[in-house]
Amino acid sequence: MVASDAPPTLYGLGTIPKELYGVSISLLVITWSAALSRAYVRGYVLRSVGWDDWTLIPAQLCYTVQCAYIIRMAQMKMNPDKNSNIRSISQLVTNLVAFAGIYALTCILLKLSLGLFFLRIITERWQRNVIYVGILINTLYGITYFGLCTFGCGHPAKYLLRITLKQCISIDRVIIPASYVFTGFNAVMDWIMALLPITTIWHLNMPKMTKFWAYSLMVLGGTGSIVSLIRSAFVKSLEPDVNFFKNTGKLAFYSHIEP
Numbered sequence: 329m330v331a332s333d334a335p336p337t338l339y340g341l342g343t344i345p346k347e348l349y350g351v352s353i354s355l356l357v358i359t360w361s362a363a364l365s366r367a368y369v370r371g372y373v374l375r376s377v378g379w380d381d382w383t384l385i386p387a388q389l390c391y392t393v394q395c396a397y398i399i400r401m402a403q404m405k406m407n408p409d410k411n412s413n414i415r416s417i418s419q420l421v422t423n424l425v426a427f428a429g430i431y432a433l434t435c436i437l438l439k440l441s442l443g444l445f446f447l448r449i450i451t452e453r454w455q456r457n458v459i460y461v462g463i464l465i466n467t468l469y470g471i472t473y474f475g476l477c478t479f480g481c482g483h484p485a486k487y488l489l490r491i492t493l494k495q496c497i498s499i500d501r502v503i504i505p506a507s508y509v510f511t512g513f514n515a516v517m518d519w520i521m522a523l524l525p526i527t528t529i530w531h532l533n534m535p536k537m538t539k540f541w542a543y544s545l546m547v548l549g550g551t552g553s554i555v556s557l558i559r560s561a562f563v564k565s566l567e568p569d570v571n572f573f574k575n576t577g578k579l580a581f582y583s584h585i586e587p
Contacts, residue, residue, distance in 0.1 A: 336417060336572035338408035344577035349402035351584060352395045363388045380444035387437035390430055397427040398584055405573060418488040424576065425487050429478035431583050432510070436470035439463065439517050446525060455524050462520050466513050473510045476503060499566055507563045514586070515553035555586045 363384065371377050401423050404411045411420070443463040450456055480503060481487045481496035490496050497503060559582035566576065 336421070338405055338412050338417075338420075338573060340571075341405055341408075341574050341577065344574065344581075345402040345405035348398050348577065348581060348584070349406070351581065352398045352402065355585065356392065356395045359388060359391060378444065378448055380441045380448065383437055383441040383444060387434055387441055390434040390437060394427060394430045394434055394584065397423050397430065398580065401427070401580075414488075418485075420573065421488045422484050424580070425478060425481075425484045427580065428583075429474050429484075432470055432474040432477060435510075435514055435586070436467055436474070439466050439470075439514070439521075442517075442521050446521060450525060450528050452528070455528075458520065458524060462517055466517050469510065469513055473506055476506050504563055504566055507566065508560055511556050511560045511563065515556040518553040518556065555582055558582050559586055 366381070366384070370381050401420055404416060404420055411417070440463055443459050447456060447459055450459065476497065478484060480499075481490040487496075491499075559579065562576075562579035562582065566579070
C-alpha cells in the first residue's frame, strides 16, 4: 500500500470520528424530516405526486445507507485499540468503499429528482433539452463512477488485500481524476438547475416578493456546488497510505453533506 506496506492506522484521527458521527445523526434527522414533510404536502395536501417525488424515495434510502456506513465507521474509529487488527482495518476500508459507491448513487438520484421536478415547470424547449442532456450525462457518468469506486478492486471485501498487492485500478491515474470529473459534474448540475428556471419564474404571475424568495431558494440550491468544490480539494486523499483514514476524513465529511 505504501513503501512500508503498513496498513492505515486509526490512531491520531483527532475529532474527525466524532464530527462524522454527530453530523450523520443530525443529517439523518433533518433529511427524513424534510422528506416526510414533502411527502405529506405533495401527497396529502396538494395531491400532486410526480416522478420527481418517487425518485426522491430511493435517493433518501441511499442517503440513509450512506449515513449508516459513516456512523459505523465513526464508531470503529473512536475505538482504535479494539479495531486496529487487520480484520477490522479491512472492514473499515470495505465500508469506505461502499460509502463512496452509495454516495455516487445518492448524487445520481438527487440530480435526477431535481431535473424531473424542473421539467414539470419549465416549458421552454431549449431549457428542457438542457435538463435532459444534463440528466443523461450526469446519470451515465455517475453509474460509471459508481462502478469504479465500488468494484475498482473487484469484490469490495477484498479491497485492502488487492490494493496492497497492486491488483486494482490505478487510484492516482483513474479513480482520483474520475472523482474530480464527478465533482465537477455535480457542481455544474447544481448551477444549471439553479439558473435555468429564472426566466420561467420571471414570467409567472406572482408578487415580486414571492419571486424574490423563489430566486433566493434557487441560489441557495446552487450553493451546493460550493461544497462540491470544497470536496474536490480533498480528493487527493484517496491515495492510500498509513494515514489513509485521517486523510479521507474530511473528504467523507464533505461528501456526506454535499447531497
